[in-house]
Amino acid sequence: MKNFGISLLAALFILCSCENDKGNGDNQEIEVNEDVASFKEIGTITVGGLAAAEISAYDETTKRLFTVNNSATNQIDVIDLSDPINPKKLAVIDLSVYSGASNSVAVYDGKLAVALESTTNKQGNGKVVVFKTSDYSLIKEITVVALPDMVTFSPDGKYIISANEGEPNADYSVDPDGTVSIIDVTNNYAVTTLNFAAFESQLATLRTKGFRVSKTAKSFAADIEPEYITISADSKTAWVTLQENNGVAKVDLATKTITSIFGLGYKDFNSAENGIDVSDKDLVVSFTPWKLKGLFMPDAIASYVVNGTPYFITANEGDAREYGTYADVARLKSLNLDATVFPDAATLKADAKMGRLNLVSTEGDTDNDGDLDELISFGARSFTIWNGNTGSLVFDSKNDLDKRSNDFGTYDDTRSDDKGSEPEAVVVAKMGNKNILFVGLERTDTVMVYDITNPSAPQYLQSIKTGDAPEGLLFIPASKSPNKRSLLVVSSEGDGVVKFFQPNLQ
Template structure:
């Protein structure tokens, strides 16, 4: 086993870096904890060598956190379960011997909470109120803050739509909490919408319509970025001042160019990637940051999401709408099932003059991962159609999802493997994780594809220095079959 010395100043000690090959990740362990929804998100504690996993199942009324002995990833076993007396646990994060759980209220429109546990004995340290529906949670790198993305989803009839927010909890200040919303941007709504921000919930204010999904935090713990998935944007938060400073609309992807060629029908006799006169809304779920000099590069998994409620449904198939004859002169052809007829699009965009005829078609998600400048919001890279091409070549592409959001990139994690920065992108509908070398964040390079369980939701990287095997580890947690898979690379 070879090691190399990490680059550092002459006054700093040399930390050994394992000389691993990031293109050789292979499965070394698997555990099935059962039930649909059983293994949604995982968090790891290096001190106790334990893995904490969200274990929820509505049918079986299961709502708990499983504790897994992770000292030997090839022989994982469940040793304990933590059962919160409340609504479902949505997300977990670990720092300095503390496990933080984001827990929704039994009534999702009511404020949720964060409960912090001791990772050694599972005792409760503190419970803190948050905004409605805390969907994702993370500690800041320095461990001083806990942040939750409070999605604030509306009720089924869309008559109760809570404000979307981010709860910022100060660990060292007795877990005091500040809820940050986006009401301060309401006056900019028109200008932001021109750049691709979506504000469209019926009777919703600007603040109510924003739905925070996922958070990443800068290495210096001073800045956070939050995906606003349904709104097609990323928000920036100053942790020091506890304020939202920017909203970056993400615009739209053009599927009518060769590099973005996609299959948009599940009834066309197979997988065929073609150009189409359709736009994609990026609508990212997970986000991660890689600091490179003065630029924080934001990596997003562009899953896409649809508002589907009893009181409001935005999606329709192309064959169920009317196309503008000027924009689509052969309207009957693109509306056939084997063309665009089966494609789900939003009815909230595309009919600019309100005459009931759609000049432009906007579909959900971008079937890719992207890299954005965290200072300006500008895109610096998109994987175009590569994720779908690679999964199709491997036999993992699900043609039954072509009319919806394709492979649905959902989870993303970054990590240093050897001396290379690596990105891992989990694809919910391909049941796979793509591995990329992102040492140059403006030009990621594909390395390999890993088969996961059914619908990987959580993608977690454990650095070699924290790993029980002293080698880099990747953990994929899958929500549809409750399977946790562990992968590790070979050494050079």
Template sequence: MRFNKLLTSAVCIAAIFSCQNDDDNTTKIPVNTEVNFQYKTTINVGGEGASEISAYDAISKKLFTVNVESNQISVNNISNLDSPVLETPIDLSVYGAPNSVAVSNGKLAIAVESDPKQNPGKILVYNTSDNTLLNQYTVGALPDMVTFSKDGKLIISANEGEPNDDYTIDPLGTISVIDLSDDSISILDFTSFNSQETALEAQGFRVFGPGATLAQDVEPEYIAVSEDSNTAWVSLQENNGVAKVNLTSKTIEGIYPLGFKDHNIAGNEMDASDKDGVTELKNWPVLGMYQPDAITSVNIGGIDYLFSANEGDSRDYDGFSEEERVEDFTLDETIYPSSNNFQNEVNLGRLKTTSTLGDTNNDGEVEQIYSYGARSFSVWSGSGSLLYDSGNSIAKETLSITPTRFNDEDGRSDDKGAEPEAVEILNIGNERYILFVGLERNDQVMVYDVTNPTAPKYMAILSHNGDEAPEGLLVIPAADSPNGRDLLVVSNEDSGTVSFYENIQ
């Protein structure tokens, strides 16, 4: 479905700004902030798992894509977007399985997990021009995401530290900071926060692995770096929190619990059942854990804003599983009267929730139902305060405009809905900011104008037939783009495809 078919005339207009500088009486070059993204082309990388995360090198005009299916990094020269050229891939079979890639100043960083993944992983650095290995760094267990600081001087990795399937080995979750000036590696863990566990849990942070300390239980997922390269924020998805890292001192400054979203208030309605035969948004006495996957940061007007895709995630291992459906609970009837029939599968019975929260007095009865994810994107301050949540906007717009794709044809209504997985922001001349939100289950990308970060405006939905499960989003500004236009690159995990959308203005 092409963007121009969905974009309303109200937002598909040119917004061209010029401004006078009062100090020197000079005029800035006008910035064309018109937004009109259309589908351009698709690269077929492989089968399922062949296209997870992509990174682009403006110097060589190469796109590097994580290919888990083949334990490779697929390389495509996109100098001519009409005819991308597949080049020799980077084979990683000697090192392990790749999870993430990032590019800066002609260097490609690759996060590679070990086998078993509870062992320390590696960050490999390659030259983007000839794909030669420049260096390798040993980091924490399961490096799941890697990025560069904006000034290119640091590499940061989020090392998830997942347990084994029996839950008998649970390594520390860590954050690695690699200083490229001297190749030093700082591996930051959360042991200093063990003493704060009770206080953090009271604010909505989760520590729930069997026998795990907070430092073992945290699972760093995704990284956002400030524009001045002094700060990183790291999502702790399963734990429902965000960590703030001082990149100058290389220390973890704090953990911000994200709390819960009330689905029983106006604007937060959801479809909680896949068995009711209808697609309908309703209020329910349920609290959603935000549990962001991807996060990104942007500085607008001198203020740092953090954007999160509130996908939600559970732990489901042979040795421990928290997943339960509401129909399997014993509910406290003073809160959930049986007369309301909440446990019927057409109501809340099918909703997937956690066994680790809700029975506050340990009497075997659930006083509060908690669901995974918030089915939204959110805007947070740099200190973890919620500034905006999109409420039911994702569900409302997809149901209205693309009803056959709603919650993956309603099949995921009982789980996490559309599963907002990825977020990216396009900065157009420091005048206009466009947010893209990838929906893993709907095979779509939502588009919002976030020039005012606390009052985003829905714009449109992007999708392309054949693309399934967008895992990673990447924006390429016009100044770096091979065709001189702003690009959105969507890496689709299930279909093994990478699709390009261009801003035709």
């Protein structure tokens, strides 16, 4: 009777709640007594094959989901989500007329923003195109710079922010600056684009903090590659991952300036709590300490505030630079190790040991004598919580993601030599009085759920099986959900499947 009473009270509260909040950034929430550790699949839809369902965004007014589809097409698939148990494809937004391929989508107050990289010249200018969510008509076509990779609205809807990666061409003869574009929606979509040239004088200091710039870079500004954005709830600050550089930039949106770059340092795998499985050929999964460091190199980023202090959370995927004949990744067995530091080099180079581990081949020669004095790998195989003001590390999940994937039966031993479970996505949600983190693991087809209400001591809650290679995570709070219950939307680019998960009522 007690549970029934709570559920009925929650339902009555939902029916009477105000629904005039706008967009996907408003933190207004209704009270629903949900079990945060009980998410289960309630619906699924397949929109295509490989690369068909990378990122999704939801419009609460029309109850539609907008999903990137780059499988054999160049379009946004529109999904009717009025019944999450039975989602249906409703329409298609054809992007071919804009000469761009979509990388990201975001929604606010009836507006859909799409980030498009140029299909004729990847180093050329890209676009952010804005449509109405009601009838898909064009609102504005905005030119930004090279390779807009992620787009998002500020929570107040005033700005659209684009992370423009600016990747080089195959022979590095053309390498556009990596930039961040701030589009002022309230000022006829005027664009302010920020580059990182002003921080070149800080490079020596940044290097001591694990920040890296390619030896082939045409310039400091050109080498920076913005990847993903999160914006504070008050719409004043953005944090942007610089994945290949192993850093995060902090942006003041009011003054439209980049105020800081945080070098993220190294993860030390030579401890029991950080031990990892490094071989895909040893026929066993064993999480063992190794004389090895990892660059965090985060992909997705999320943020939240606890007791007035901002925090950002990173999914520490790791990523190599591979352009044409240039690559900064090599297996350990192909590299020269310093004989004094690694007297057991011959043993380490065996396939069943560290031989097949992918390393950052351009890092680790600390004395510049042509051999490696340190072994540096891609990614940290973890999520990390950082202080948003200082960039200091507050909490790292150590080897919890890999170990729990193995316990869950989804760990892929064939990826042990290359990033492990590969944390790809992070989303933070407020559920009741708790802050809940969802972590998408690309190589284990899993989302893991943690209570991060205390930033220094997250608590594991649950593992969820997803589609193949989950790329995009989207949390729809109960106040905006079509069925007035919290929804987790997982878009998986490996099989083109979008799945919908909901927690139980308590």
